[in-house]
Amino acid sequence: MKKNPTAGYLVWRLATKWGALLDRALAPYGLTQAQFSVLGTLYGVTRAGGQPSQRELSDHTGLDPVFVSKLVRTLEGNGLVRRTTDPSDSRAVRLTLTDRGVEAAESAIDRVMTLQNQLAEPLGGPDSEQTRQLVATLTTLLDAPPPPDPGRNP
Structure with a gap:
C-alpha cells in the first residue's frame, strides 16, 4: 500500500473502481461502459433536438472514431440504434435511437445516475460543495x- 499516493495513481484507481461499478450496473441491460457512453x-x-453523425458523436464522447463506429454497429445489431446516410454528405452517417434504444437508454441512465449519487455520498451527496469542488x-484536469x-526528444 502506498503511503503517499500520487494524483495520477488515485485518478487511475477511481476510474478503475467506477468502471467496475458501471460494468455491474449496466450488465442487466446488455451494455458495456463504452456502449453506454455512445447510447447515453x-x-x-x-432529446436536445440533434441527430449527430458518428464523427460528431465521437467528438462529443472523446472516443476514437473507429471505436465509435464499431460500437454503433453493435448497438445497431442489437436494435438500439439506426444509422442513415446524411442526405447532404454521403460520407457521413447520421444516428438515431430506435424505440427500444430510447427505453434502454432511459433505464440505463437512471441506474447510472443512482450509482453516481451513491458515489458522491461520502462527499455529502451530489449537490454538496465538496462534490462541486x-x-x-x-x-x-x-x-x-x-x-x-516524455519519450520524445524536444
Whole structure:
C-alpha cells in the first residue's frame, strides 16, 4: 500500500473502481461502459433536438472514431440504434435511437445516475460543495492540454 499516493495513481484507481461499478450496473441491460457512453450521449443529443453523425458523436464522447463506429454497429445489431446516410454528405452517417434504444437508454441512465449519487455520498451527496469542488477539479484536469510525451526528444 502506498503511503503517499500520487494524483495520477488515485485518478487511475477511481476510474478503475467506477468502471467496475458501471460494468455491474449496466450488465442487466446488455451494455458495456463504452456502449453506454455512445447510447447515453446519443440519447442526450437526440432529446436536445440533434441527430449527430458518428464523427460528431465521437467528438462529443472523446472516443476514437473507429471505436465509435464499431460500437454503433453493435448497438445497431442489437436494435438500439439506426444509422442513415446524411442526405447532404454521403460520407457521413447520421444516428438515431430506435424505440427500444430510447427505453434502454432511459433505464440505463437512471441506474447510472443512482450509482453516481451513491458515489458522491461520502462527499455529502451530489449537490454538496465538496462534490462541486471535485467536479471542478476533474474538469480542470480534463480540459488541460496533454503534457508532452516524455519519450520524445524536444
